[in-house]
Amino acid sequence: MKLKVHVWRQANASSKGKFETHEVSDISPDMSFLEMLDVLNEELVDHEKEPVAFDHDCREGICGTCSLVINGEAHGPQRAATTCQLHMRKFDDGDEIWVEPFRAGAFPVIRDLVVDRKAFDRIIQAGGFITARTGSACDANEIPVSKEIADRAMDAAACIGCGACVAACPNASAMLFTAAKVRHLNMMPQGQPEREVRVRNMVSQMDAEGFGACSNHFECEAACPKEISVEFIAEMNREFLGAMVKADNTVPKRG
Amino acid sequence: MNAERTSSAKDASAGGNGTLNSHCPTGPIETRWDKHRFDMKLINPANKRKYNVIVVGSGLAGAAASATMGELGYNVDCFCYQDSPRRAHSIAAQGGINAAKNYQNDGDSVFRLFYDTVKGGDYRARESNVYRLAQVSVNIIDQCAAQGVPFAREYGGLLANRSFGGAQVSRTFYARGQTGQQLLLGAYQALERQIATGKVTMHPRTEMLELIVVDGRARGIVTRDMVSGEIKTHVADCVVLATGGYGNAFYLSTNAKGCNAMAIWRAHRKGAFLANPCFTQIHPTCIPVKGKYQSKLTLMSESLRNDGRVWVPKYEDDIGKAPGDIPEEERDYYLERRYPAFGNLVPRDVASRAAKAVCDEGRGVGSTGLGVYLDFEEAVGRLGKQAVSERYGNLFDMYHHITDEDPYAVPMRIFPAVHYTMGGLWVDYNLMSNLPGLFVLGEANFSDHGANRLGASALMQGLADGYFVAPSTVANYLATVTPGAVDKGHEDVKAARSTVKERVSKLLGVGGKRSPDSFHRELGLLCWDKCGMARSESGLKDALEKIPALREEFWENVRVMGTGEQFNQELEKAGRVADFLEFSELMVRDALNREESCGGHFREEHATEEGEAKRNDEDFCYVAAWEHGGDGNEPKLHKEALNYEYCKLTQRSYK
Ligand code: FES
Numbered sequence: 001m002k003l004k005v006h007v008w009r010q011a012n013a014s015s016k017g018k019f020e021t022h023e024v025s026d027i028s029p030d031m032s033f034l035e036m037l038d039v040l041n042e043e044l045v046d047h048e049k050e051p052v053a054f055d056h057d058c059r060e061g062i063c064g065t066c067s068l069v070i071n072g073e074a075h076g077p078q079r080a081a082t083t084c085q086l087h088m089r090k091f092d093d094g095d096e097i098w099v100e101p102f103r104a105g106a107f108p109v110i111r112d113l114v115v116d117r118k119a120f121d122r123i124i125q126a127g128g129f130i131t132a133r134t135g136s137a138c139d140a141n142e143i144p145v146s147k148e149i150a151d152r153a154m155d156a157a158a159c160i161g162c163g164a165c166v167a168a169c170p171n172a173s174a175m176l177f178t179a180a181k182v183r184h185l186n187m188m189p190q191g192q193p194e195r196e197v198r199v200r201n202m203v204s205q206m207d208a209e210g211f212g213a214c215s216n217h218f219e220c221e222a223a224c225p226k227e228i229s230v231e232f233i234a235e236m237n238r239e240f241l242g243a244m245v246k247a248d249n250t251v252p253k254r255g
Numbered sequence: 256m257n258a259e260r261t262s263s264a265k266d267a268s269a270g271g272n273g274t275l276n277s278h279c280p281t282g283p284i285e286t287r288w289d290k291h292r293f294d295m296k297l298i299n300p301a302n303k304r305k306y307n308v309i310v311v312g313s314g315l316a317g318a319a320a321s322a323t324m325g326e327l328g329y330n331v332d333c334f335c336y337q338d339s340p341r342r343a344h345s346i347a348a349q350g351g352i353n354a355a356k357n358y359q360n361d362g363d364s365v366f367r368l369f370y371d372t373v374k375g376g377d378y379r380a381r382e383s384n385v386y387r388l389a390q391v392s393v394n395i396i397d398q399c400a401a402q403g404v405p406f407a408r409e410y411g412g413l414l415a416n417r418s419f420g421g422a423q424v425s426r427t428f429y430a431r432g433q434t435g436q437q438l439l440l441g442a443y444q445a446l447e448r449q450i451a452t453g454k455v456t457m458h459p460r461t462e463m464l465e466l467i468v469v470d471g472r473a474r475g476i477v478t479r480d481m482v483s484g485e486i487k488t489h490v491a492d493c494v495v496l497a498t499g500g501y502g503n504a505f506y507l508s509t510n511a512k513g514c515n516a517m518a519i520w521r522a523h524r525k526g527a528f529l530a531n532p533c534f535t536q537i538h539p540t541c542i543p544v545k546g547k548y549q550s551k552l553t554l555m556s557e558s559l560r561n562d563g564r565v566w567v568p569k570y571e572d573d574i575g576k577a578p579g580d581i582p583e584e585e586r587d588y589y590l591e592r593r594y595p596a597f598g599n600l601v602p603r604d605v606a607s608r609a610a611k612a613v614c615d616e617g618r619g620v621g622s623t624g625l626g627v628y629l630d631f632e633e634a635v636g637r638l639g640k641q642a643v644s645e646r647y648g649n650l651f652d653m654y655h656h657i658t659d660e661d662p663y664a665v666p667m668r669i670f671p672a673v674h675y676t677m678g679g680l681w682v683d684y685n686l687m688s689n690l691p692g693l694f695v696l697g698e699a700n701f702s703d704h705g706a707n708r709l710g711a712s713a714l715m716q717g718l719a720d721g722y723f724v725a726p727s728t729v730a731n732y733l734a735t736v737t738p739g740a741v742d743k744g745h746e747d748v749k750a751a752r753s754t755v756k757e758r759v760s761k762l763l764g765v766g767g768k769r770s771p772d773s774f775h776r777e778l779g780l781l782c783w784d785k786c787g788m789a790r791s792e793s794g795l796k797d798a799l800e801k802i803p804a805l806r807e808e809f810w811e812n813v814r815v816m817g818t819g820e821q822f823n824q825e826l827e828k829a830g831r832v833a834d835f836l837e838f839s840e841l842m843v844r845d846a847l848n849r850e851e852s853c854g855g856h857f858r859e860e861h862a863t864e865e866g867e868a869k870r871n872d873e874d875f876c877y878v879a880a881w882e883h884g885g886d887g888n889e890p891k892l893h894k895e896a897l898n899y900e901y902c903k904l905t906q907r908s909y910k
Binding site for chain 1: 319322323326337338339340341342344346347356358394396397398399400401402403405406407408409410411412413414430431433436437440443444445447448450451457459482511512513545546548549550551553554652653656657659722723726770772773814816817821822824825
């Protein structure tokens with residue numbers, strides 16, 4: 001296949017970016033999208049040009065490193081797949097492809113297609129954990145967890161933290177990411193003691209990072225490579241309201 | 256300085272005549288770890304905050320160690336090349352984690368897990384270390400469950416188990432096909448909690464380019480900020496490497512693209528011994544290579560072999576036929592035929608070599624002839640499509656995505672690929688290298704898997720080292736040193752920094768014609784051909800000529816675009832490839848030295864009539880620990896003899 005690729009180039013966070021157009025040929029339908037970019041980069045290096053920077057690592061859809069908005073869609077046209085799992089057989093000979101970084105105020109561009117997603121780590125720091133000092137745990141079978149709960153917690157925990165939900169959302173909201181972690185931990189019996197403080201702190205941190213609000217577009221669910229359900233957002237909202245009301249009434253506020 | 260470094264390193268671990276002291280406790284094996292823990296020095300809670308610890312790597316071992324040591328009160332600096340510690344490659348492990356819980360009441364015990372691991376490793380691991388691993392395996396499951404890891408459950412709410420990789424008991428815990436992900440997220444979340452308290456400082460997108468050694472002790476690292484390009488020094492009271500394996504020396508492997516051997520190789524060049532680098536694991540169930548552009552290989556979990564049957568056509572002329580057109584009696588279920596007792600569940604090394612053998616005979620399937628079928632027809636008939644999809648649905652989807660073939664309709668095609676490396680930096684019982692103050696955890700060390708790792712044991716080792724072993728043994732070491740003894744102004748610290756700066760400018764200044772990737776591909780192919788599933792004296796000798804030549808060409812003809820003061824992925828790759836070009840020579844040399852077939856290391860000269868591996872316990876029941884000889888000199892071999900008091904050395908047989 002022969003393709004025309006319009007790719008976003010930006011030297012660093014403070015410079016202005018623009019699209020650059022390249023032709024790539026000899027693209028096999030069995031190649032992954034990232035392998036197509038590898039081919040483009042080899043050619044650029046051959047012509048003594050700087051290759052396109054893009055994030056990737058596992059290339060098997062689990063680490064959450066790869067990103068890219070392809071023809072306007074986060075992770076491209078294939079449902080339930082990351083960019084590294086997208087194959088060129090989804091495109092036709094002669095196609096034009098537009099490749100951009102994940103765009104959001106809270107994800108500043110580092111270079112070309114690479115963005116900074118540290119805001120997600122800070123949301124986890126705010127409460128995305130269960131406090132369990134190493135070595136202090138009881139026997140794992142002492143706290144049974146029904147299969148139903150474990151399965152549903154796993155549905156939420158499958159999030160790979162790639163940020164496609166943010167990139168796909170017209171408001172650049174991080175609700176799906178945050179809700180997935182809140183719900184995973186708040187469903188588990190081990191997560192009960194911290195459940196209210198967890199949801200309060202994670203949601204506040206999400207707001208502080210500058211992510212937008214959710215106005216029920218549900219683009220996030222459509223873009224999510226792990227098909228995390230928007231139901232978790234509704235559940236988190238209920239928990240958040242409950243936790244806030246309780247915090248106002250009973251818990252003295254922290255400074 | 257070289258001589259001084261070597262002699263002080265020797266004081267710690269290496270005796271005369273090339274023997275090494277593992278510092279294993281004595282006494283009954285069941286009591287060794289407890290006794291050792293009691294004997295080790297403690298640090299007063301108020302003093303812990305005076306100590307600084309550097310941890311490189313944020314996978315299971317690195318994240319667990321950083322979180323635990325932060326929690327204990329040390330000041331921890333944790334480094335990773337990824338944009339977030341949550342992305343380390345432990346995340347990709349699919350199948351599960353072993354633990355000797357005996358929740359299934361099927362006869363498992365700590366002793367049995369220990370025995371299976373030593374035997375599965377083909378008797379090239381240290382008994383004391385492996386026993387401890389089996390012991391703490393039970394604590395790991397407790398710890399992870401307490402963190403909220405959503406392990407698979409039975410209807411009654413108790414933890415579910417499966418049998419994995421040919422184990423005769425069901426001791427594997429799992430979270431769908433994403434066990435590594437869930438365990439890593441547990442460790443990552445514990446780590447983020449410590450980052451929030453300020454006890455751990457995280458340095459993402461930061462690569463370690465050098466180890467700082469002062470007076471024979473590991474004292475810090477030199478790093479490059481991958482966003483700004485800034486070269487920085489960090490000093491501490493000890494350095495912990497948890498940087499994973501070296502599988503990417505082969506270019507194509509199941510490792511993530513960024514996985515590299517730079518940290519362990521830099522440490523090796525500074526005096527740390529590298530042990531058994533020829534022990535590499537080739538995983539039997541990966542998706543075959545499609546074309547030249549291939550950038551990595553994808554593993555299909557070994558659990559598939561629980562229900563899938565492996566076969567190739569009996570006759571060479573049938574290889575072009577659609578699998579459905581080949582009648583049952585013209586199929587060769589070669590694993591079931593050759594190993595009736597274990598069938599499709601033989602250990603990884605055995606399954607991989609058997610696949611190679613049938614492909615060498617010309618009976619491999621797929622366009623390249625390098626593939627065998629993994630067939631679920633019988634399983635679907637026996638269990639129903641629903642049950643098969645419940646067990647393996649996500650794996651089938653993944654296969655479908657990549658190959659565009661539906662495994663419910665046509666058998667999968669699989670082929671072995673480099674997956675894990677058992678070799679690594681030499682460590683003693685305390686997980687400390689011969690270089691005092693340098694600790695090495697997880698896949699980066701050589702310690703627990705011998706010549707072959709059993710399925711679902713990598714996650715176990717990473718977390719055992721990180722949560723339970725290193726936090727105590729590091730304390731024992733720290734208690735012997737004065738905190739903050741070295742500062743950034745020290746001559747050796749400054750010298751390490753200038754070496755790194757020179758190296759970076761040298762890479763950028765070569766101005767040749769070939770990309771770093773093109774060298775990496777060539778090296779990988781060479782390693783795969785000569786030092787892959789089967790190795791021969793002539794092939795290895797050939798590689799020993801070709802690798803240095805390729806390395807020479809690299810330094811004359813590599814082209815690294817861009818500058819050092821920017822986000823520069825070409826520069827990152829070039830540095831890693833340069834080290835693989837040195838590392839792989841040692842791997843080949845070790846393979847040449849080891850005149851036996853054992854675990855993942857198969858020497859064609861050492862096989863039985865039926866082509867099975869022939870171990871040589873008489874001459875090779877030792878750990879080969881290599882000391883760097885300086886550029887242009889041969890490395891020096893140190894041997895650590897392996898003594899088996901509890902496991903009986905037998906020839907593995909899966910017939
Ligand atoms: S590179 Fe890991 S998910 Fe795409």
